[in-house]
Amino acid sequence: MKNVERLVAALKRLPGVGPKQSERLAIHLLRAPRGEVENLTEALREAKASVRLCSRCGDFTEREFCRLCADPARDAGLICVVEEPQDVAALERTRAFRGLYHVLHGALSPLEGLGPERLRARELIERVRAGGVREVVLATDPDTEGEATALYLAQLLKPLAAKITRIAHGVPLGGDLDYLDERTLSHALTGRREF
Amino acid sequence: MKNVERLVAALKRLPGVGPKQSERLAIHLLRAPRGEVENLTEALREAKASVRLCSRCGDFTEREFCRLCADPARDAGLICVVEEPQDVAALERTRAFRGLYHVLHGALSPLEGLGPERLRARELIERVRAGGVREVVLATDPDTEGEATALYLAQLLKPLAAKITRIAHGVPLGGDLDYLDERTLSHALTGRREF
Numbered sequence: 001m002k003n004v005e006r007l008v009a010a011l012k013r014l015p016g017v018g019p020k021q022s023e024r025l026a027i028h029l030l031r032a033p034r035g036e037v038e039n040l041t042e043a044l045r046e047a048k049a050s051v052r053l054c055s056r057c058g059d060f061t062e063r064e065f066c067r068l069c070a071d072p073a074r075d076a077g078l079i080c081v082v083e084e085p086q087d088v089a090a091l092e093r094t095r096a097f098r099g100l101y102h103v104l105h106g107a108l109s110p111l112e113g114l115g116p117e118r119l120r121a122r123e124l125i126e127r128v129r130a131g132g133v134r135e136v137v138l139a140t141d142p143d144t145e146g147e148a149t150a151l152y153l154a155q156l157l158k159p160l161a162a163k164i165t166r167i168a169h170g171v172p173l174g175g176d177l178d179y180l181d182e183r184t185l186s187h188a189l190t191g192r193r194e195f
Numbered sequence: 196m197k198n199v200e201r202l203v204a205a206l207k208r209l210p211g212v213g214p215k216q217s218e219r220l221a222i223h224l225l226r227a228p229r230g231e232v233e234n235l236t237e238a239l240r241e242a243k244a245s246v247r248l249c250s251r252c253g254d255f256t257e258r259e260f261c262r263l264c265a266d267p268a269r270d271a272g273l274i275c276v277v278e279e280p281q282d283v284a285a286l287e288r289t290r291a292f293r294g295l296y297h298v299l300h301g302a303l304s305p306l307e308g309l310g311p312e313r314l315r316a317r318e319l320i321e322r323v324r325a326g327g328v329r330e331v332v333l334a335t336d337p338d339t340e341g342e343a344t345a346l347y348l349a350q351l352l353k354p355l356a357a358k359i360t361r362i363a364h365g366v367p368l369g370g371d372l373d374y375l376d377e378r379t380l381s382h383a384l385t386g387r388r389e390f
Contacts, residue, residue, distance in 0.1 A: 003242040004255055010235040015223050016216055020374070023281055028210050029239060030246055030255060031300070037243060040205040041236045044224060047202040048232060051225055060199055060225060086218055105226070179215070 004030070056127070058103040058120050059085050068092075068100060075099045077134040081124060081153060083107050083141055086178040091139065094186040099137070102127065107145035108152055121153060128160045135163040137189070141177045142169060199225070251322070253298040253315050254280050263287075263295060270294045272329040276319060276348060278302045278336055281373040286334065289381040294332070297322065302340035303347055316348060323355045330358040332384070336372045337364060 004026060012022035029037055053059070054066035061067070068074055068088075078099025082088055088101045104119045128136060136157055140146035154164050167188040177185075199221060207217035224232055248254070249261035256262070263269055263283075273294025277283055283296045299314045323331060331352055335341035349359050362383040372380075 003238070003245050003257060007238040007242040010238040013231070013235075014220055016219060021211055023284075024211060025209055026242070027255075027280055030242060034243065036208070037239065040208075041239060043198070043202040043205040044232065044236060047198040047221070047225060048229065050198050060222075062198060085222055089218075 053103075053105075057088075057101045058105060058123065059088050059101060073098075077132055078137070079124075079127065079133055079135070080137040080139050082139050082177070083146065083149070084178065087139065087141075090178040090180065090182075090185060091189070094182045094189060096186040096189045097137075099135075104140070104149065107140055107149040109145045116152060119149070121156060124153065125156060125160070128157060128162050133162050135165060137165050137167060139167045139177070139189075142167075143176075146177075248298075248300075252283075252296045253300060253318065254283050254296060268293075272327055273332070274319075274322065274328055274330070275332040275334050277334050277372070278341065278344070279373065282334065282336075285373040285375065285377075285380060286384070289377045289384060291381040291384045292332075294330075297331075299335070299344065302335055302344040304340045311347060314344070316351060319348065320351060320355070323352060323357050328357050330360060332360050332362060334362045334372070334384075338371075341372075 007029070008022050008026045011017055011025045012019060014022075017025065029040075050062045051060050052062070054061045054069055055064050056069040057066060059066045059068070063070070075098050078097075079102050080091065080097055080099055081102045081104060082091065083104050083106060085103055085105075088103060091097055091101075102120070102124050104121070104124075106119055108116065108119065124136075127133065136153075138150040138153055140149045140153075150166055154166075157164050168190075169188070202224070203217045203221045206212055206220050207214060209217075212220065245257045246255050247257070249256045249264055250259050251264040252261060254261045254263070258265070270293050273292075274297050275286065275292055275294055276297045276299065277286065278299050278301060280298055280300075283298060286292055286296075297315070297319050299316070299319075301314055303311065303314065319331075322328065331348075333345040333348055335344045335348075345361055349361075352359050363385075364383070
């Protein structure tokens, strides 16, 4: 049974998948028609092969620039900084923001060894330094790491004279940005204040 | 982004994976080092290629007979009937049972179109008819489908004159067998009563 155990172990490594769910997933996959399993592995293979980070904002894309960065109707003078690609999707659903994004792919987390060099902060500085940016909205999560990240980025960005704002704390503290409903997120964007 | 969406859709089809988790899994997999993803798809491919059902009990195995069916120290006169392979693992952890198993791979569920022909019931009848079986313990889940399945199997098995028992209702009703703690399962096995 070593192959089953290896599969269970590989599934258990996925985020949010516990020992019980990894067993259930393995058994489901072993039982599933070959076509369904091939569809999954093929989707994974193709996504891995084709998906890259947008050269501008760092969101996932299959081209050099993501759909939003390539859209001339978006306001390039306004940059909203988020931790994760899911956050872009969540904010887009509010329809309250017409600027562009910058995806950090994480937040400062000394405990997990996530320092500023891992955060795409340098790319953000370069974008602002290149000029034309009126405002940077810091929309990192309203938890300890997110607040620390916002503070850190605000200090880095201050000398570049852009207006720096933080999404309003209409978002409940300790939460996870991409789990919030659209109205709360919309309020948080509208009520943003100077950092 | 069609490849990302296709991956999210394929992941969402897995049992217990909601829209939110499928997004998180996809992003985790896109970000993960290629080696980690290859380890997962390789484990899946090898498990799919090598794993089959035990010719005797129907549990997953990589040989003709599973580890338990191939063990001469197990009591072949005692068969414990369960719905899922996870249930075998759960019951084995109690160390309260020294017989063999029979895995139905499901329970009667008219709503989901799961009739008796899908349940490996015929294979169970054949095992009992072949002789040498003193007792069949019906250890299907203590929910509606499991009780209906036990009743159905008891009626089928009665003419074959084997002793038919049902695990005691020390297990809480409405529960899922493989989520129970070992002591409750152990009590349920010890207190089994004539069907």
